[in-house]
Amino acid sequence: MKLKGAIAFATATVAFTGFAAFAETKPMDVSFEDGMVAVSLTGQAGDPVEGRKVFMNRKLGNCLACHQNADMMEQPFHGEVGPALDGVGDRWEEADLRGIVSNAKNMFPDSIMPAFYIDSGYERPLEKFDGKSILSAQQVEDVVAYLLTLKE
Amino acid sequence: MKRALLTTACILAATAASAGEDSTLSIEGEDYITQTAAPEHMEYVDTIYSGWTFRTDETQALQMDDFDNPAFVFLDQAIDQWDTVEGSEGKSCSSCHEDVADFAGLKTSLPRVENGELVTLTNLVNECVTERMGSKEWKYSGAKMSGMTALIAHQSRGMTMNVKIDGDAAPFWEQGKELYYQRVGQLDMACSNCHEDNYGNMIRADHLSQGQINGFPLYRLKNAKINTTHGRFKGCMSNIRAVPFKEGGPEFKALELYIASRGQGLSVETPAVRN
Numbered sequence: 001m002k003l004k005g006a007i008a009f010a011t012a013t014v015a016f017t018g019f020a021a022f023a024e025t026k027p028m029d030v031s032f033e034d035g036m037v038a039v040s041l042t043g044q045a046g047d048p049v050e051g052r053k054v055f056m057n058r059k060l061g062n063c064l065a066c067h068q069n070a071d072m073m074e075q076p077f078h079g080e081v082g083p084a085l086d087g088v089g090d091r092w093e094e095a096d097l098r099g100i101v102s103n104a105k106n107m108f109p110d111s112i113m114p115a116f117y118i119d120s121g122y123e124r125p126l127e128k129f130d131g132k133s134i135l136s137a138q139q140v141e142d143v144v145a146y147l148l149t150l151k152e
Numbered sequence: 153m154k155r156a157l158l159t160t161a162c163i164l165a166a167t168a169a170s171a172g173e174d175s176t177l178s179i180e181g182e183d184y185i186t187q188t189a190a191p192e193h194m195e196y197v198d199t200i201y202s203g204w205t206f207r208t209d210e211t212q213a214l215q216m217d218d219f220d221n222p223a224f225v226f227l228d229q230a231i232d233q234w235d236t237v238e239g240s241e242g243k244s245c246s247s248c249h250e251d252v253a254d255f256a257g258l259k260t261s262l263p264r265v266e267n268g269e270l271v272t273l274t275n276l277v278n279e280c281v282t283e284r285m286g287s288k289e290w291k292y293s294g295a296k297m298s299g300m301t302a303l304i305a306h307q308s309r310g311m312t313m314n315v316k317i318d319g320d321a322a323p324f325w326e327q328g329k330e331l332y333y334q335r336v337g338q339l340d341m342a343c344s345n346c347h348e349d350n351y352g353n354m355i356r357a358d359h360l361s362q363g364q365i366n367g368f369p370l371y372r373l374k375n376a377k378i379n380t381t382h383g384r385f386k387g388c389m390s391n392i393r394a395v396p397f398k399e400g401g402p403e404f405k406a407l408e409l410y411i412a413s414r415g416q417g418l419s420v421e422t423p424a425v426r427n
Contacts, residue, residue: 058356062356064356065355065356066355066356076357077354077356077357078354078356079353079354079355079356080353080354080355081346081350081353081354081355081360112341112345112346112349112350114338114339114340114341115340122335122336122337122338122340123334123335123336123337123340123394124336124337124389124394124395125337125338125393125394125395126337126338126390126393126394126395127395129337129338129393132338134338134339
């Protein structure tokens, strides 16, 4: 019993320390340089498999609403509002993509593209979204990791 | 291979969505103006298009035959309402207005300024309901009001939109224009981002229109009822995760005037059918 408790405590400590060491960057603390974000928002690599789901999900990234993506032909409706993303992993560096997904307006000021990682600065947000970013830091990293797999 | 597939899929999607863009809206032998030169005040658009032109063949067809148009069920209910006495004065609409057809032309000029206030068709109906009938105000986009405003606006079908935007209307029009270009909500979008910069493009399964309101109040397949302009504005704002302005409030009335003015020269289509 005592031993079990000690193990649980040790595990919790490790988990907590691990989290503290890679504390994620809060939305308004992200450092942009020429629209790019050099460092991972979570200190961890993104998961492209999760990123693909976020890209497709209408309540998360819903990237497909505006961007065609040949890697997602099982999905019937591809938007035409933004550029097609085929080969986007060849054309952009990781830091560019992280910057664009987090807040595209730093690179393209007039863009229709929502900023996926800001949690203030917008007008009249619905209460349930107020003070929140569209995606979490890890979801941004996952989408970036997925986009980097889109090579031609 | 994948690329070829994508191209084919997009061509198919585009064909399905825009097959009717060059076709003519004709109802009961009468042709409607669904595209025309943009009014002078529009800086970034050359040609204006009715929302009808962006819909699928099937949706377009529903509007081309009044028997198939599901909106007429609701107009029939409004005709019954027209003769229904309510309120303390013992009056119905028909007690004062002999024939609803006398309202031909009214929709083309609304919203308009009366005694320094911007008024919509809904305001005019509610003025009668409360002041002359002595009844309780009808809910702005409720079933009774949306049906009645559709019936009255329908009397102008085929006439061209022509709202006043200068003189005493100017400050309201300016306010509406400002709202049109103001980004709101967590998605941080203005009306213009979709309906001026991207009309004709697909946004996932939806073919973006210019957001014209010449067909309002109209029937939407999505919710199977008559929809009002303010109800639609509210829906758009919620979609971009913004707190909508109040239906019947000064913001939406000003926006309605501005958007109506972006459709100057299009035919009134009430009751239109949209997705």
